[in-house]
Amino acid sequence: MPVLKVNKKFMNWLKRTPALFPVIPMLSMSLNSSNGSEIKSNNIHNNTDEKQKRSYFSLRDDYILYNQYQYNTGLCWDFSATKSLETSLMLNTNEMYDFSEASITINDTGNVGGGAWFDDYDKLISKNGIAYESDFKFGDLYYVPNKGAYHNALRNYFNKYTHKNFRQQVRRVDFETYDFDKIKKHITKNGSLFVAIRGYKTVANDKYYKNIEVQSNSKVKVHELVGTGRSNTHAVSIIGWDDNYKATDGTTGAWIILNSDRLYSNHDGVNFLPYNSSAIINKFSGYEYIGKNILLSESNANYENEFSNYYNVANYGVRSKNTFAKNKNIFNSTQNVKIKYKINRDIAKLNNIFAKIYQDGVDVSDYFNIEYVKNDGVIVGSKAPLKSGAYSVKLFYDYELINEKEHKNESQTRQIYVLDGTEAIQANSYWTIGDKSHIVFHANNSYVLNNTTPVILVNKNNEVNLNNKPLYTNSRNNANIKFKVSNNDLIDLKVNKFLEEYKDDKFDVNVSSFIDDSFIADKKYHFYRLDGKGKYTFSKLYIDTNGARPESLVTEVPFAESGTFSKHYLPKLEKPNSKFVKYTYINKKGSEIDLPLDNSNNKYYISYDHIKELKTNVLNFNYVGNRQKGNDQTYANPIIVKAVFNNMSNTKVVSHNLESSYKAKDMVNISKVNLLTEENGQITFAKPTKINYQNGDHINYGDNEISIDYELNGKKHTYSHKIKVEKLIIDSPKNINTTFIYDGNEHSLNFTQLGFKSGILVDNTGHTEAGKYHSSIKIIDNNYSFSDGKNELRYSWEILPKNISDNSIVDNANLKFDSDVLYSFDKLNFNTYKSINQLLSASSPFVYFKYKSDKNHNDSSLLKVDLSNYGYTQAETKGNNKQTIVIVSLTLTAAVLLAVGLISSLVIINKKKKRVGK
Incomplete structure (x- = not known):
């Protein structure tokens, strides 16, 4: 075929052409643990460029990836698109997401359980959101009417579990089927892709991989989707690729496919879809992660993943050991x-x-x-x-x-x-009514079953007609799983003798699960012993316990017109801070009606008449029901039951971001306050409207609570929050000078280091005179304290009398002092000093001064002054000094006499001249 030749050439060109897009490494976390309690977190880079260039890749290499069996529905599109969402979130958070396909199709009124496309899926999830599988189990979908009042009632019942934020974290992307690099890059970074196929069938590729059965020592086969030209249409998920896969037509390379139409030989739902398959129609669609990852997670999870490298045809069917999944939850x-x-x-x-x-x-x-x-x-x-x-x-x-x-x-x-490894999610309890085979759908051994009690039908001959099939795939789906009662195998077509000890037609049995003969867990199952000649109506109970935890909750019940099976009693419920009132049910018109109470045992019950009234008209059967029209008792009798309580507790605050301890004078910023409240089991954020303090407009020391007014559902409430209040600490002044010298000026302690003055009383009077003094700082505002816990600090300080020094001279030219002083030339005899003139007759160039003793001056110290610095020459009074003075005096006398003689001579000569002139 020319088209195939072109595709091959183009494909080979693509293989030789390098990627045109830059690599964007994805940051994720891998948490492994060597023990059961330690949390470990390691940052790793999922190198998408390296992965997309590999010849083989599978999402199951690193992650536990469930596969769900769509069993009797037309929901292949739903399963494939949901897988795209789950894996996009998974790769970017390293957590497992198990969403409910049923929560999508229930909102597709008129087409519940039927076929559709990726476009339809995206519209439905964008409008309504999606629930987790545990909140809306796949088996619960089978009884949902296609339309009508009860369809609406059940849709409302389940839509309360849906979440819209998951779709908001991704955006839709589409790829041309030949954009290999883009497709591979998306798979490694953003998960699986939705693929529509038409005119196909699934075959075992024994042509090239017959040897795998022998190598793996099992019945494992390699299954391939091949084009046949038939009119059937289907949707599957691409979870990887193998460039070396040899297709049945001899071409090389294929996508690894997760299929939902059967479990196949390995019970894993995996097929191969050749790159050039003629069955492929439309573009590949999926979801690209755009979330912000506000909250990250890390854990001690170490769940073993036996499917690492499992689908590599070079290693196909060989389970890995000591490899652990990256799913942290x-x-x-x-x-x-x-x-x-x-x-x-x-x-x-x-x-x-x-x-x-x-x-x-x-x-x-x-x-x-x-x-x-x-x-x-x-x-x-x-x-x-x-x-x-x-x-x-x-x-x-x-x-x-x-x-x-x-x-x-x-x-x-x-x-x-x-x-626990025994999760074979689906089991069918086969029952024959008359000449017609009837199938009651159960999810009797699922981790999503949680506390719902599994139901098994047995006949009067004590034969258990049970066929256990895994609906999901986990890492141990090939384990030798057994269910036993008192060492008797539960799944056995022969008569089960252990049932003979139970005489009632309704009874509970403790069932033990084993893997390879190792005990795993016990679980209570509910058995119904039916008469093959009797007529029964099977009903699905959708019970809203309103937050109460029942000891046993049976949701699949056979009813009969009379006898033991004419009534089904509902469990007694208890809930903290609430009082049980009654059970109600939704009638065919969608109205809520009280269920009857049996006064003999004080239990509420559902009767056959209730079930008969609610029988779904055959025209309103969903896709599954329409496939079973030959037996109109199949999936025709749903009933919604509600538990009603009187809540005795008021609205309460369950969480907040308020502090438990504040500092005095703090004010709480109301715009930052976050209150989380609970009312009748519903948790919501509340809007604070006012902060109330015990005294004044701020927190004070001694307060023990603050109260916050808030509004919730149009009502005003007040929350009282207990607090501890710490005093504000005033730092004690550091390195304060407590010693001054008298200088005539006023002195006091320097308390300017105090950051504020309010709330304290400072006694720090200034003084001029020498003496000992006291100052204090006393806290008068109870909101403050010094660091040592004291409320008052006292300081002793002093002004010391002044010692004489050079600084005591206030007039150097005239040698004047700042206070009265005494002087002495011999340090022994002191006289009162008035002025420097007193020193002219001094016998020494050095003179000693001291203060005249008083309160502010100290006379114990001396100041030595060199008089020569002041331009005065003093006579010698001893030794050489005396001689010098005498010599100076004689010389002065001689000079005076000489001067007098000269003057006299001049006078005589002058007189003589006058005489001559005459």
Whole structure:
């Protein structure tokens, strides 16, 4: 065929052509643990460029990836598209997501359980959201009418479990079928792709892989989707590729496909779809992750993954050992669960977080230790190993994006999956009514079954007609799983002798599960012993327990017009802070009606008449029901039952971001306050309207609470919050100078280091005179304290009398002092000093001064002054000094006499001249 030749050439060209797009490495976390309690977190890069260039890749190499069997429905499109969403989220969070395909199709009124396309899926999920499988089990879909009042009632019943935020974290993408590099890159980074095929069939590729049965020592075969030209249309999921796969037509290369139409020889639903298959129609569609990952997770999960490299045709069918899945929320039932949800500090700041754990809508938080790490996240750890099941962790958190001041509050639901390895999710209890084969759909051994009691039908000959088939694939789907009662195999076409000890037509039996003869767990099953000649109407009970936890909840019940099976009694329910009132049911018109109470045993019950009234008209059967029209008792009798309680508790605040300790004078910023409230089991964020303090307009020392007014559902409430208040600490003044020298000026201690003056009394009087003084700082505002806890600080300080010094001279030219002084030339005899003139007759160039003693001056110190510095020459009074003075005096006398003689001579000569002139 020319088209095939072109495709081959183009394909080979693509293989030789390098990728045109830059690599965007995806950051993820791998958490492994060498023990059962330690959380480990390792940052790894999923190198998408390296992976997309591999010749082989499968999503199951690194992750546990469930495959669900669509069994009698037309929901291949739903399963394939849901897988695209699940895997996109999974690869970018490293968590498992098991969503409910039923929650999508129930909103497709008029086409419930029927066929559609990816476009239809995207519209339905965008409008209505999607639920987790544990909240809307696949088996619960079978009884849902296609339309009408009861269809609407059941749709409303289940839509309360849907979440719209999952679709908001992704965007739709489409690829041309020949864009190999883009397709492979998407699969490695964003998960599986939706593929529509037409005119196909599935065959075992014994032509090239017959030897695999021998190599794997099992019945494993390689299955391939081949084009046949038939008119059938189907949808499957691409989860990987193998460039070396040899197709039945001799071509090389194929997509690894996850199929939902059968389980195939390995019970894993995996086929190969050749790259050039003529069965492929339309583009490939999927979801690209665009979420912000506000909350990251890390855990001690170490669930073994035996499918790593399993689908590589070079190694096909060989299970790996000691390889562990990256899914951080899948745990073994033998280990304690420990998982942490923490803020992504690269993009956000956490203000507050709160967690509650639910199972079947019932609060089971008491199974866990919940530890809050301030500004970081919450750690959820099981108190003991948990039973196999799905646990929903509802997270409420308030945060601020980095570089954004506005805080946001959101909630999201994550899940924890605990598996014991016996999860064969679907089982059919086959029963023959007259000459017609009747199938009652059960999910009797599923982790999503949780606390619902499995039902098994037996006949009067004590024969258990049970066929156990895995609906999902887990990592141990080929294990030798057995169910036993008192060492008798439960699944046995022969008469089960153990049933003979049970005489009633309705009874509970403790069933034990084993893997390879190793005991795994016990679970209570409910048995109905039916008469092959009797006429029974099988009903599905949709019971809303309103948050109560029943001891046993049977939801699949056979009814008869009379006798033991004419009534089904409902369990007694209890709920904390609530009083059970009654059971009601939804009638055919969609109205809520009370169910009757049997006064003999004080139990409410459903009667055959209720079931008969609610029988779905054959014209309103969904896709599955229409396939079973030959037997109008199949999936025709749903009933919605509600438990009604009087809630005795008021609205309460269950979490907040208020501090337990404040400082005095703090004021709480109301725009930053985040309150999480619970009312009748519903948790919501509340809007604070006012902060009330005990005294004044701020927090004071001695206060023990603050109250917050808030509004919820149009009503006003007040929350009182207990607090501890710390005093404001005033730092004591440091390095204060407490010693001064008298200088005539006023002195006081320097308390300017105190940051504020309000709330304190300072006694720090200034003084001029020398003496000892006291100052104090006393706190008069109870909101303050010094660091040592004291309320008053006292200081002793002094002004010392002044010692004489050079600084005492205030007039150097005239040698004047700042106070009265005494002088002496010999340090022994002191006289009162008035002026420098007193020193002219001094016998020494050095003179000694001291203060005249008084309160402010100290006379014990001396000041030595060199008089020569002041231009005065003093006579010698001793030794050489005396001689010098005498010589100077004689010389002066001689000079005077000489001068007098000269003058006299001049006078005489002058007189003589006058005489001559005459």
